Amino acid sequence: MAHVSHKLSNSFEGALAGGGDPATSPLYVFGPFLKLIVLAGVAQITFGATVWLAVFTVIMVSAMYRQVMIWVTDGSGGSGLCEEEFGGWAVKINAAITFVEYTLTFLVSMAALVTFIADRFPALGGTIFGFQYRVLIAVALSILTGWIVNRGPKVAARAFGPATAAILLLLWIMILASIWRFGFNLPSIDFQAFSPQYLSLTLGGYARILALMTGIEIFANLVAAYGGTRAEKSRKSFNSLLIIMGTTSLTMLIVGPAIFQLSDVNNAEVSVFTQTMDALLPAWASYLGTLTGIAVLLSACAASAQGLQNLALGLRHRHYISAHFGQQNRFDVADKPVWLEVALVVVCFILFGTKEETYLALYAAGVFVLLSLTGWAASKRLFRELREKFTSVRMFSLVGTIVAALLTTGATFIIFGERFYEGAWTYLIFIPVLYAAFSFYRKRLGAPTSVEDRLGIIVARQRQLLDYTDDQANQTENLPENLSANAGAARLEKFLIPLDGSMLAEQSLPISRKLAVDFGANLILATIKNSKKKNAADAPSIDFNCDDYLQKTVAQIKVDTVPANCITAQGKDEATEINRLAIENAADLIVISTRGKFDVGQLFSASVAQRLIEQMSVPVLLLRPTDDWKSRYSEFKKIIVALDGSAESENVLPMVKTLADKFDGEVLFVSVPEGAESENYQETMQQYLDNIAAKLESPITRTRVLLGGSGPARTILTVAEEERADLIVLATHGRGGAGRIENLPLGSVATRVVEKTICPVLLIPVRQSGADV
Numbered sequence: 001m002a003h004v005s006h007k008l009s010n011s012f013e014g015a016l017a018g019g020g021d022p023a024t025s026p027l028y029v030f031g032p033f034l035k036l037i038v039l040a041g042v043a044q045i046t047f048g049a050t051v052w053l054a055v056f057t058v059i060m061v062s063a064m065y066r067q068v069m070i071w072v073t074d075g076s077g078g079s080g081l082c083e084e085e086f087g088g089w090a091v092k093i094n095a096a097i098t099f100v101e102y103t104l105t106f107l108v109s110m111a112a113l114v115t116f117i118a119d120r121f122p123a124l125g126g127t128i129f130g131f132q133y134r135v136l137i138a139v140a141l142s143i144l145t146g147w148i149v150n151r152g153p154k155v156a157a158r159a160f161g162p163a164t165a166a167i168l169l170l171l172w173i174m175i176l177a178s179i180w181r182f183g184f185n186l187p188s189i190d191f192q193a194f195s196p197q198y199l200s201l202t203l204g205g206y207a208r209i210l211a212l213m214t215g216i217e218i219f220a221n222l223v224a225a226y227g228g229t230r231a232e233k234s235r236k237s238f239n240s241l242l243i244i245m246g247t248t249s250l251t252m253l254i255v256g257p258a259i260f261q262l263s264d265v266n267n268a269e270v271s272v273f274t275q276t277m278d279a280l281l282p283a284w285a286s287y288l289g290t291l292t293g294i295a296v297l298l299s300a301c302a303a304s305a306q307g308l309q310n311l312a313l314g315l316r317h318r319h320y321i322s323a324h325f326g327q328q329n330r331f332d333v334a335d336k337p338v339w340l341e342v343a344l345v346v347v348c349f350i351l352f353g354t355k356e357e358t359y360l361a362l363y364a365a366g367v368f369v370l371l372s373l374t375g376w377a378a379s380k381r382l383f384r385e386l387r388e389k390f391t392s393v394r395m396f397s398l399v400g401t402i403v404a405a406l407l408t409t410g411a412t413f414i415i416f417g418e419r420f421y422e423g424a425w426t427y428l429i430f431i432p433v434l435y436a437a438f439s440f441y442r443k444r445l446g447a448p449t450s451v452e453d454r455l456g457i458i459v460a461r462q463r464q465l466l467d468y469t470d471d472q473a474n475q476t477e478n479l480p481e482n483l484s485a486n487a488g489a490a491r492l493e494k495f496l497i498p499l500d501g502s503m504l505a506e507q508s509l510p511i512s513r514k515l516a517v518d519f520g521a522n523l524i525l526a527t528i529k530n531s532k533k534k535n536a537a538d539a540p541s542i543d544f545n546c547d548d549y550l551q552k553t554v555a556q557i558k559v560d561t562v563p564a565n566c567i568t569a570q571g572k573d574e575a576t577e578i579n580r581l582a583i584e585n586a587a588d589l590i591v592i593s594t595r596g597k598f599d600v601g602q603l604f605s606a607s608v609a610q611r612l613i614e615q616m617s618v619p620v621l622l623l624r625p626t627d628d629w630k631s632r633y634s635e636f637k638k639i640i641v642a643l644d645g646s647a648e649s650e651n652v653l654p655m656v657k658t659l660a661d662k663f664d665g666e667v668l669f670v671s672v673p674e675g676a677e678s679e680n681y682q683e684t685m686q687q688y689l690d691n692i693a694a695k696l697e698s699p700i701t702r703t704r705v706l707l708g709g710s711g712p713a714r715t716i717l718t719v720a721e722e723e724r725a726d727l728i729v730l731a732t733h734g735r736g737g738a739g740r741i742e743n744l745p746l747g748s749v750a751t752r753v754v755e756k757t758i759c760p761v762l763l764i765p766v767r768q769s770g771a772d773v
Contacts (some may be wrong), residue, residue, distance in 0.1 A: 011236045011243060012240075012243060015241075018215070018219055020299060021105065022132070023248060024217055024300060025214060027116070028356045030263075031356070032208045035265045036201065043189075045192050045193050047256075049193035049257050051252050058405075060404040062245055064405075065216065065220055067381075068081055072220065077220030077221045077223070079370070081377045082373050085377040086373070090377075098429045099434060101370070102304045103344055104359055105214070105461070106345050107348055110142055111355060111359060112297050115355070115356060116297070118269070120290055124604040139346050139349055142349070146305060149333070150339070163295045164296060168244075168247055170289045171247050174258075174289075175250055185257050187253065207415045207418045213367060215451075219238070222240060223237040264596075269536070312336075312337040313328070319447065359561075361423070362427075365416060368408050368412040368415060369412055371408040374399060382401055442462075453709070492521055493519070493522065494521060495584060496582045496590045498527070499527055515591075517562060521563075524585055526566070527569075528568070528571060553566070575615060579612065579616055589620075590618060591621045591623065594622055594624055616763070616765050626759075637665045637666065639727045639728075640716065640719055640725045640759075642670050642729070644672050645688055651731050652729045652731050655762065664769060671688075671706070672712035672749070686705070691706060693705050725759050727760050728760070729762045731766065732750070732765050
């Protein structure tokens, strides 16, 4: 499996990956805005106020997203926060609006693209068979884009970064050229713009120019695409937002006045932005700017189609749409949603034309509904945190977030009020219809399994930013988060070895010494005084001296140049004391021996083993010594990892990565479902395991995946035997649903595996104390 994956390394790379939509907004927002205020004769009064109001909105919403990026680092962004705060209804509302928004993104981008072409070829305004040439070009390019996207290549994703870089360069050239021509000339605010006489036109211009906010949500999705800790990822993603939205805002403030002065809104043949480029730049540079705009707008169309593919796949996994509609074609993409989008786009172009202002306000309306939901969800979260603990920082953040929520909500009402009869009314039809359809299919198909629901959430919320892997199936780049953080490494510096003087307990020493040598770790040998032993064949005599025994054992180990020390504890409950010692001594791993069948009276009886695993705060390596030497001297070169799709089961991944990298090993990921499997389960789990395998693979670690059958314990044991595994890794409390990998009461998956395998079993707790794993 030749997977090659990488993360965004810095904020500028992230800006190029996700900044295409907002970076292109200055290319088309000024035309409708200036046409309104110039033709109304109020431009001198309202221009500056409207631009500054839009920039102020950008600042407040950006600050709000800083909070979202801190809270939500799995790539789900504002929609994830809304679901957490508002519940299931927010999922369907977000999905419905997002579906409409992807279609409008395609419409606006393609319309602006055709306008840029027509700027250089005015003859495209002519007609043939009653249709303008520009309409036919838009229809042809739309169909071609849909066909390319549905064939699954990464052409759009690979072109998006360079195209965004080119558009950023163009905007900065325009900024510098404007300063060279007019000086540092920021628009002035005339407060008459807010008087009753001019307010409606001020707000009307505000509604038209707000399309510059489109795509800001993408930076909250970008968080998961970075490497590093949660704080580092959120900081880098916010810096990406600052790069793009800062450039866009400066363009509005510096290039905007130049466009106002140099362009003629009455010139229907050339857009105001192209007129300004022609006036400020040499002819060759202006034409190059046109080509740049065309490239980035075309890639934006493709990105919206790919986003719709991901949305459909996610909704299919979560049982919100029919399996047929979200079915993947032979190129592993959902093609039906894209063809539906293309059909809608073609109909709109034929009926309503290709002027971007026709669709721009509708585009902004949906964006601001989503921004409003995010703003109020963030306000709710901050208010709850403030009630739990009052701080001035939280109070300041809450006030700023409420202001952002009020601005976005107000903008939503303004846009709907301004353009209600020009198409905004369609939201009142499309959203309820889509909401009802999602509800119908969810009820008809039933609730999905945990893994399907979780994978669906990730896929549905992820837009196609850049392709960070070479495998088309790996669209869930931000799964799992615990591998993406800090390279997914686990710490192995201290091992706790419980001993009682018996030969059985001492069987854990060879593997413990080997691991200590390999990782440069310290061994901590521990005994529990006054432990009660009954009928144990291997139990020590009643006059067993714990301190003397430990000192001699430590001295023996130190001969092998392995750092070791000993501790003793007093208590009747061995499990409680072992767990306490592990926490107090910051142990990273407990290594113990067991007969597997948990006979009463052995070192770890059934009740002690059960309580230890239930209480454990650090990983436990269970060894079951047999006559087979591999049970006592494992090579750790072939590791079986059982996953059920839950986030909890993924807690094993950092430890698995550490072991596999150290021993140049091979990791086999095995799915372990139990109970009924839904129609999409096999496809969903294959995609899920492929993604995790891609993240773990490296030049020194090989990975494979295997879809297991029903019966987790039977599947694990069969695979371990057939593959001659050196280690089996399970998570405790890794429940993806009823009957999935459990903690270790008798009869559970882990217990049955330990009883029947000679292979060491490593158990990783969901919640860990004292270990940075």
